[in-house]
Amino acid sequence: MGLEGEQVHQSGSGWSPVYVEENLGVMSVGFLLGSPDDAVIWRGPKKNGLIKQFLRDVDWGEVDYLIVDTPPGTSDEHLSIVQYLSATHIDGAVIVTTPQEISLQDVRKEINFCHKVKLPIIGVVENMSGFVCPKCKKESQIFPPTTGGAEKMCQNLNVSLLGKVPLDPQIGRSCDRGQSFLSEARDSPATLSYRNIIQRIQEYCEQQHSLEEKMI
Structure with a gap:
């Protein structure tokens, strides 16, 4: 930031x-x-x-939105946040993973945690999902999804896959400099993926709010 x-x-x-x-x-x-x-x-x-x-x-x-960036895993911070915000009707959790099985194992536990505390899951984002060469435009799998990655996991657990964000060195450089990646690299495939994910999250939240107003 x-x-x-x-x-x-x-x-x-x-x-x-x-x-x-x-x-x-x-x-x-x-x-x-x-x-x-x-x-x-x-x-x-x-x-x-x-x-x-x-x-x-x-x-x-x-x-319009209060976004809480939490540590990885299912620590007591997550439980505290859910408990403290329970009366505010949280829209849901966005869960981030990478394609490797070791990451998916932790994310499955996080999804199970959300189900147990009745926290809606907006969806899952797969980060570091392939690498598109800026010169030849060829895509390579730096972290091969040996068990099917986030897509397969979402199908098995019946949760939405919001999108996949490819590796882009510019993301790291922008973060280190405190600059907006979306402004610095407007034409990057990662930027398009981010915008699609944001759009899907907004649509989910608007739909939930519309349903709540109808119930009232």
């Missing part, structure tokens, strides 16, 4: 998010550390307390 070195400011209505753009505010534990190299060595209660503060004490204002 290009927000290294930023600090959280307190206002009368709570913590103020750090804004990347006028319509994109960010809150991160990284803003609260003395150095970017500091480790966060916290037990559950302290982590849960900070999650609650981020949800309750940040002056988010009117938002």
Whole structure:
């Protein structure tokens, strides 16, 4: 996001998010550390307390979407977020995997976790899905999907595959520089994939909200 070195400011209505753009505010534990190299060595209660503060004490204002980027796996952070937001009717979870079986094993557990806590699954995104050579345009599988990848897993578990994002070195460079990949590489196959995924997520959320309004 290009927000290294930023600090959280307190206002009368709570913590103020750090804004990347006028319509994109960010809150991160990284803003609260003395150095970017500091480790966060916290037990559950302290982590849960900070999650609650981020949800309750940040002056988010009117938002269209609140996106929570969680650590991999099924740790207590996930359970805390689901519990704290249960009254808000969460739209759902977007689960990200890579094609290798070792990644799919963790994601199957995450899908099972979502089912157990009754958290809707918007869909699955397969990251690092092939590599398209920028010169010859030939596609190669850097991480071969030996068990069928995310597509096969989604079919078996009856969840939606939102899309596949191919490897693109520009993604890493844009992230390191805090720049928008979608603006920096408009013609990349990865950009097209991102936009299609975003569109499908928006359509899902709008459909869910429409159903909720009809029920009311």
